[in-house]
Amino acid sequence: MTDGPARDSLFRGPQALAEGERLVDSFRADRTVYWRNTLILVVIFGTLAGAALLAFGNPYPWIGPVAAVLALGLRSAWLASEALAAEWRLTDRRLLGPAGQAIPLGDIADVKPVFGDLVVITRSGERFLMKYLRDGAATRARIEAARGGRA
Template sequence: MGHAAPLLEGEKVVQEFRPDRTAYWRAHLVMAVILGIFAGLILLWQGNPYPVVGPVAAVLAIGVRAAYVASEALAEVWRLTNRRLLGPAGRVVPLTQLGTARPFLGAVQVTTTLGDRHLIKYQSDPAAVATRLQLAGQRAGHG
């Protein structure tokens, strides 16, 4: 996913937001169940005599994909410093440009004042991460 942005002189990491393995697998399980039900219903609607194939195929496909990309997804660490939010692949958000941070299905959606959006995925407590980021942005705006 590329390298993280380097720290500036005098910049300190305040907190890291690492993906949670349990949240990762739970998100994929939920996706597999929902898509499996949907696939089974479509096969029923089409009159397929074996609608159970839909849920089984959905679970297998999502499970294989989840296993294949797990190491990459679980390596995406976001760092909050005293000046910026640093993400994977060199993403950088100055705290003065931090607009909103909201929990979103096990993740946190960060929107900057410029309208850019970033997703901090697979957090064990997305509400706490969003609150922490909102506070950091408010402090920077008043700083």
């Protein structure tokens, strides 16, 4: 008995196109956006860690930002190849995700921007996060156009 999908199934890539289905566009994770987001997290958490150390009277508050750089930098370097391999494909029928998601265009209720990323919300309430997009607004417009039959 398992508590969820097998780990291998989470990284299988987008589904193949169905017969007669036409690829409209694809959206890959962007390396620059990935590292910019990492830098933003390092600054935020480094500042918070340094401030916390100051608040607790630690004489070495510089350790907080250094720890944030090391921890988040190493984590991001370790996960970069996986995160940057993510590709979403938009067809004339579906939005296909990097973990095998297949969302029929008619099931998409909304596409909302969240800190430069996009959240695709289905009519049943499921949410899918499209991360590290070079141009989230253009991607959203492309999905909305496909939903409206203007692909």
